[in-house]
Amino acid sequence: MGETQFTPGPWRVRFGNIGHVTAENGALVAKCQRLTSLCNLQANARLIAAAPDLYEALERVIKIIDDSSWCLKLTEERAALAKARGETP
Incomplete structure (x- = not known):
């Protein structure tokens, strides 16, 4: 991340x-x-x-899923975090 x-x-x-x-x-x-x-x-x-709390919660969910065997891409969720970090327009 x-x-x-x-x-x-x-x-x-x-x-x-x-x-x-x-x-x-x-x-x-x-x-x-x-x-x-x-x-x-x-x-x-x-x-x-609530934005910082929502950001941290979404980060935790993505980490849990990344660390598991679930086959989810979470494309929109990753894009939302990238947008919050200023990595996308």
């Missing part, structure tokens, strides 16, 4: 600044803007905050 270059997690949603997602060290990772409703903004912020 490639090396990640994104800000390490965990990331958290800050409700004091609605829609702000920050890293554990306080760095601002994302600032969601209110496009349609407050609910959408909060849901988007929570999804972004």
Whole structure:
């Protein structure tokens, strides 16, 4: 697997600044803007905050499958991780 270059997690949603997602060290990772409703903004912020956890979970699943005798290619899953690492456009 490639090396990640994104800000390490965990990331958290800050409700004091609605829609702000920050890293554990306080760095601002994302600032969601209110496009349609407050609910959408909060849901988007929570999804972004979960990104490092989702990335790590997918990495673990691929490793488990790679280490087993399963015959799965996981092409889309590998592509998603490569995209997160900036290896594909």
